[in-house]
Amino acid sequence: MRVLGIETSCDETGIAIYDGERGLLAHALHSQVDLHAAYGGVVPEIASRDHVRKLIPLLDTCLAEAGCERGDIDGVAYTAGPGLIGALLVGASMGRALATALDVPAVGVHHMEGHLLAPLLEPDPPPFPFVALLVSGGHTMLIEVTDIGRYRLLGETLDDAAGEAFDKTAKLLGLGYPGGPALARCATDGRPDAYRFPRPMTDRPGLDFSFSGLKTHTRNLWAERRDSPGAQADIAAGFQRAVVETLVIKCRRAMQETRCGHLIVSGGVGANLELREALRRAGEKAGWQAHYPRIEFCTDNGAMIAFAGYHRLAAGETEPERIFARPRWPMDELRPPGEAASR
Numbered sequence: 001m002r003v004l005g006i007e008t009s010c011d012e013t014g015i016a017i018y019d020g021e022r023g024l025l026a027h028a029l030h031s032q033v034d035l036h037a038a039y040g041g042v043v044p045e046i047a048s049r050d051h052v053r054k055l056i057p058l059l060d061t062c063l064a065e066a067g068c069e070r071g072d073i074d075g076v077a078y079t080a081g082p083g084l085i086g087a088l089l090v091g092a093s094m095g096r097a098l099a100t101a102l103d104v105p106a107v108g109v110h111h112m113e114g115h116l117l118a119p120l121l122e123p124d125p126p127p128f129p130f131v132a133l134l135v136s137g138g139h140t141m142l143i144e145v146t147d148i149g150r151y152r153l154l155g156e157t158l159d160d161a162a163g164e165a166f167d168k169t170a171k172l173l174g175l176g177y178p179g180g181p182a183l184a185r186c187a188t189d190g191r192p193d194a195y196r197f198p199r200p201m202t203d204r205p206g207l208d209f210s211f212s213g214l215k216t217h218t219r220n221l222w223a224e225r226r227d228s229p230g231a232q233a234d235i236a237a238g239f240q241r242a243v244v245e246t247l248v249i250k251c252r253r254a255m256q257e258t259r260c261g262h263l264i265v266s267g268g269v270g271a272n273l274e275l276r277e278a279l280r281r282a283g284e285k286a287g288w289q290a291h292y293p294r295i296e297f298c299t300d301n302g303a304m305i306a307f308a309g310y311h312r313l314a315a316g317e318t319e320p321e322r323i324f325a326r327p328r329w330p331m332d333e334l335r336p337p338g339e340a341a342s343r
């Protein structure tokens with residue numbers, strides 16, 4: 001079965017074709033970063049309009065790369081949520097229209113299930129059960145995964161997501177947008193222990209996170225020290241170290257509690273090299289293994305949607321002929337492929 005994946009939940013237009021036997025055949029991505037940079041963040045209407053412009057050309061690129069035609073598609077998977085409603089509707093409308101025209105089934109995919117399954121696209125994927133650390137622009141969650149669609153939330157952020165904390169901190173340090181990669185770059189010139197940073201919520205039991213205090217701490221520190229030489233890089237390095245160590249402490253705890261041997265890390269912050277290295281070392285010490293998607297599949301992409309959708313469509317899951325989009329969609333509403341989900 002050959003599934004077309006469409007991702008338009010935010011500011012990346014992603015298209016991919018996944019084949020059940022041959023794996024990922026092609027993927028194409030257009031990032032809108034340049035369009036939104038001047039505004040310091042994503043402008044929803046600009047995002048929707050750009051998805052409209054880019055989807056069909058990307059689809060054609062992807063089909064050419066895969067060496068197939070529209071008629072070779074056996075099913076369509078599109079991101080149905082969570083995300084920006086206008087942006088979601090563009091992908092959902094195209095996905096549904098294409099499926100109807102080709103007379104193939106379509107399925108609306110949960111964006112975070114896409115992120116969660118992305119590491120399984122890599123060679124040597126981890127066996128179930130595993131723990132997933134999802135760290136993206138809008139989410140920070142630890143989830144116990146016993147199978148596709150069987151997710152138990154272990155902990156989540158009570159305020160800002162990890163990626164959001166990177167973005168906001170980068171903005172206040174004057175590092176521009178998007179903040180995560182810019183802050184990580186700046187941190188390479190800094191000393192992570194030049195200033196003291198808190199490790200929020202690590203002094204009490206539990207697996208929840210909170211990053212807004214860390215951001216406030218950074219803001220105050222920056223106001224105090226902004227004229228000191230090297231302060232920008234030192235603060236960036238200290239902030240990054242604090243986020244990474246906080247995530248590592250909670251992951252260690254989650255692995256201990258669940259006794260799982262495998263951790264997968266996904267979402268945009270999963271591209272952070274310091275985090276990847278720190279988790280690799282923590283796992284090596286404690287006897288579990290960390291798995292990641294390739295860097296480009298940490299952030300939004302069509303491949304993860306094609307892959308997640310493939311598993312649902314291959315299990316016979318379909319949906320009524322309608323355009324399905326949900327800006328909010330709690331992950332605990334998901335069911336294993338083929339079992340009726342509440343929509």
Ligand code: ATP
Nearest residue numbers: 136137138139163180181267268269271272299300
């Ligand atoms: P969600 O998936 O929760 O809906 P999103 O789709 O906007 O949110 P992603 O595309 O998964 O999020 O990831 C984008 C986030 O990842 C941004 O907050 C960005 O700053 C962060 N990010 C990307 N690369 C890095 C990096 N190297 N270090 C830290 N953060 C990073």
Ligand code: MG
Nearest residue numbers: 010011012300
């Ligand atoms: Mg993005």
Ligand code: FE
Nearest residue numbers: 115136299300
């Ligand atoms: Fe995402």
